[in-house]
Each structure stands twice: as C-alpha cells, then as structure tokens.
Amino acid sequence: MPRKPDYDHVELARRPDSPYWQYRYYDPFSRKVRFRSTGTADQAEAQRLLRDVIRSGGASTFKTDPQPKTVVLTVPGALQAYYDRYACNIASAVQAKIAMRHLTSYHGPLPVVDLSEECQQEYVNHRLEEGISPKTISRELSVLRASLYFAKEKDPSLTIPTILDVPELEPRGRWLKLEEFNKLLEKTKSPHIRLYMLLGIATAGRPSAILDLRWDQVDFGSRVIYLNPQGRAQTAKKRPIVRMTEILYQALLKAHAERRTDYVIEYGGYAVNSIRTAFREAAALAGFAKGDVTPYVLRHTAATWMAQDGVPLWEIANYLGHKTTRMVEKYYAHFDPGYQEKARAALDRRLDAIADAPQLHPRRAMGERKELRAAQPGPEKPMKSVQKMVGATGIEPVTPTMST
Incomplete structure (x- = not known):
C-alpha cells in the first residue's frame, strides 16, 4: 500500500517576497502546498512557534482558524445570473441558453478567475x-464574455x-x-513531469484525465488504463480505456514501486x-x-x-475517446500515407493513357515534326541571292516564312 502523506505535517520555510519565516503545509482539499506567516524574522522565535503549532495538532490548527467567508464566482454562477x-x-x-449548457457541462464549477487562456483553448x-x-464556438464564448461583463458591472x-x-484560439495543429x-524529455529534470509527458503521448489523454489518474485505474495484469475512474459518470470529455505501450508499462511499474500517494x-x-x-x-x-x-x-x-503510421481513423477516434x-478525418486524415492514394492513382492512370497526346507536350511535338521533315527527302530549292531577298525598297528583308 502507498504511504499516505502526513496532512498535519508543518515545517518552516522562507519566501523571497517576505522577511518573515513561514509555516509550510499541505492542504488536501485544494491539493496545494500552503504558506502562512509566523510573523517573525527571527529563526529561534519561529522554531518556538512551530513547536507550539505541532503540539496543538499541526496543520489542522490552521483549518480551524476563523477565516472570512468569500463568495467565489463560478462559471455556472456567472452564466445563470x-x-x-x-x-x-x-x-x-x-441561443444563449444552449451556449450556457455547453459551457457549464465542460467547465463545471470552475472559478472564473481560473479561466486562463490555456483553459479557453482547451x-x-x-x-x-x-x-x-x-x-458557433465564437458565439458561445461571446455569451461567456457577456456574463462576466454583467457580473463586473454588478460588482466592480x-x-x-x-x-x-x-481566431485567436483556434489550434494551429501543432x-x-x-x-x-526526445529533446523535450532530455531537458525535463523532474521525473514526475517526464512520466506525465510519457502518459500524454502513450494514452493521448487530456491533461485533466492524466492528473486525476489513480493507481487503481492502472491494470498491470491486462496492461490497460481506465482513464475514467470508477464511479465517475462519462461526460462530453469522454475518458476511454487504453492499452499500455511497453515503454509506458515499464515506466509505470517503476513509479508504482516508488509511489507515496494514490495518484x-x-x-x-x-x-x-x-502541470502548466x-x-x-x-x-x-x-x-x-x-x-x-x-x-x-x-x-x-x-x-x-x-495517423502517420496508417492506423485506421476509427481506431484513432476510439483511442481519443470520440464517438x-x-x-x-478533419485534422489527422491527411497524415495517413494512404491519404487520397486511390484517388490520385485513378487520375494518374487516366493521364497516363493520354501521355503521348501532343497537346500535353507542345514543344516536344513541334521538335518531332521538324525532325520528321528533315529526315524526308524533297526537291532542292534554288538559293535566293541576298540582293533578291533585300529588294530595292530598303525596308527589312522579307523572310522565307513571310513570302508566298
């Protein structure tokens, strides 16, 4: 069994933006490391305060402190208002109601402050x-934009x-x-980031699905990963079941042996x-x-x-979790080596059938006709003198092609 993290553990730390010593602890609800000031820059005094906190129950003492209640504006809340x-x-x-349904289904109870550019791009x-x-997507975003402006107007x-x-967010197909x-993996120093990158490639999972992945979703016996955890209803962002590659299998075995949490x-x-x-x-x-x-x-x-390796499109769609x-077909079909190959070959065969037509090669056809005339014997024509070619008028000579 993995070792559970000590949620009551507190330690001292320094922050570059504060002269005071800080309590550092883990908040399991937000899944973030939190800091709280000790109010002193003296290390000995900070150590004494830390001992008092540990005797009082550790990080749990911070959770019982009275905190001012703040209302967090969420995406569904802003849209509904x-x-x-x-x-x-x-x-x-x-149309606004339809846009609200799609925005709410995707974002869930996301605070509006977390609507980053990357979140919008996703x-x-x-x-x-x-x-x-x-x-249509632009119209949905305009509803979201209007709802935030409306909320700002009510509460400046x-x-x-x-x-x-x-136009600013549409993916470039990168x-x-x-x-x-390989270069990205080489320059990545943290093992957990490297494992995330390997999972991103080998499962084609969305970032949220990979970060939510727990060890009970990894079946080493069958070598499959259940990207959708048990008990979670499938949403519009479907999380499929995918098979492990050999490299991912070995990497997960190593990570499983060294695990300290369920994630x-x-x-x-x-x-x-x-992970951003x-x-x-x-x-x-x-x-x-x-x-x-x-x-x-x-x-x-x-x-x-x-797609580049010729995997059938339906299988790629299934791997990505698409219905x-x-x-x-829209974004990846052209990477298939066989993309439009039958259509191209059919036209190629038709064009080959008329490849000798002089209309397709006018210069070559003209050269062949000249060679043919040169090879055929004919009556000798008397050579015209220069005097006859120039004539007595003094204008440019009349060339043989111009004479009748």
Whole structure:
C-alpha cells in the first residue's frame, strides 16, 4: 500500500517576497502546498512557534482558524445570473441558453478567475473535436464574455479574465516530431513531469484525465488504463480505456514501486493539481518558443503519429475517446500515407493513357515534326541571292516564312 502523506505535517520555510519565516503545509482539499506567516524574522522565535503549532495538532490548527467567508464566482454562477437577469429577455435567449449548457457541462464549477487562456483553448479544442464550427464556438464564448461583463458591472470589485475569440484560439495543429519529443524529455529534470509527458503521448489523454489518474485505474495484469475512474459518470470529455505501450508499462511499474500517494502523477508525496508551470519551464529549456508547446500538444502528437503510421481513423477516434471519426478525418486524415492514394492513382492512370497526346507536350511535338521533315527527302530549292531577298525598297528583308 502507498504511504499516505502526513496532512498535519508543518515545517518552516522562507519566501523571497517576505522577511518573515513561514509555516509550510499541505492542504488536501485544494491539493496545494500552503504558506502562512509566523510573523517573525527571527529563526529561534519561529522554531518556538512551530513547536507550539505541532503540539496543538499541526496543520489542522490552521483549518480551524476563523477565516472570512468569500463568495467565489463560478462559471455556472456567472452564466445563470446573466441569463436570469438579462439574457432571458433578449431576442437570442434560446441561443444563449444552449451556449450556457455547453459551457457549464465542460467547465463545471470552475472559478472564473481560473479561466486562463490555456483553459479557453482547451474548450475550443474540445468543441472543434466534436465537429462544432468556429462560428458557433465564437458565439458561445461571446455569451461567456457577456456574463462576466454583467457580473463586473454588478460588482466592480470582481477581477474577471479576458475571454478571447476563436481566431485567436483556434489550434494551429501543432504536433511534435520524434526528435522534438526526445529533446523535450532530455531537458525535463523532474521525473514526475517526464512520466506525465510519457502518459500524454502513450494514452493521448487530456491533461485533466492524466492528473486525476489513480493507481487503481492502472491494470498491470491486462496492461490497460481506465482513464475514467470508477464511479465517475462519462461526460462530453469522454475518458476511454487504453492499452499500455511497453515503454509506458515499464515506466509505470517503476513509479508504482516508488509511489507515496494514490495518484500516478505526484511530487514530494503530494498529488499534483496543475502541470502548466512545470511544463512551460521544461519547454523553455528545450528551446521552444513561449506558448508553442503546451500539455495539450501531446494529445495532438499522439493522434498525428498514429495517423502517420496508417492506423485506421476509427481506431484513432476510439483511442481519443470520440464517438465518431468526424474530428479525426478533419485534422489527422491527411497524415495517413494512404491519404487520397486511390484517388490520385485513378487520375494518374487516366493521364497516363493520354501521355503521348501532343497537346500535353507542345514543344516536344513541334521538335518531332521538324525532325520528321528533315529526315524526308524533297526537291532542292534554288538559293535566293541576298540582293533578291533585300529588294530595292530598303525596308527589312522579307523572310522565307513571310513570302508566298
């Protein structure tokens, strides 16, 4: 059994932005490491305060401290308030209601402050994969944007993110060549980031599915991974069952033997809540431009590699968790070595049948006719004198082709 992290463990730490010593502890609810100031810059005094905290129960003492209750604005909350107080009375109320349903289904109770550009990009990718047109996605984002502006108007103290549009977010089809992926792995120093990258390629899973992956979802006997945990209802972002590659199997065996939590991706004895910062740093060390390579690129890379090796489109769609092959046909079919091969060959055969037609090779046909005339004997023509060619008018000579 994996060793459970000590949730009451507290230690002292320093932060570059504060002269005071800090209590550092793990919050299992947010799955993040938290800091709290001791209020002193003296190490001995901080050690004394730490001993008092440990005697009082460790990190659990911080959770019982009275905290001011703050209302967190979520995506569903902002959308519902906008619809109830305004959008229900406009001409496009039905379209707004439909957009709300898709936005809420995808984002769930996500705080609006977490609507980063990458989060918005993932939503656009998801809708494009479902075969939704950019125009429709743009309309959905406009509803989200309007709901945030409405919330800001009611409460000016709110901080709302900028909601971009599809032309700025539509994916460029970025995928990694084998040497690029090797370079990314080579420059990645943290084992848990390297394992995440390997899982991203070998399972083609979405970032959230990989971070949520627990060891009870990994079946070493059958060598399959259940990306959707038991008890979780399948949503629009379907998480399929995928088979392990040999390299991933060996890497997971090693990680399983060294595990300290129930999560496959862990760091320092804790589950990892977000991979974005560490992934961005690894990409920068590998020499990629800022924003060029993101965690979602691994999913695109996996699909592209499968298509390049001629994997049937329906099998790629199944591996990605799609119900149909519509998205795969749109974005990955042209990578297949056999893409349009029958169509090209059919036209090639037709063109070969008329390859000798002089209309297709006018210069070659003209040369052949000249050679044919030169080879045929004919009556000798008397040579005209220069005087007769020039004539008495003094204008340019009349050439043989101009004479009658």
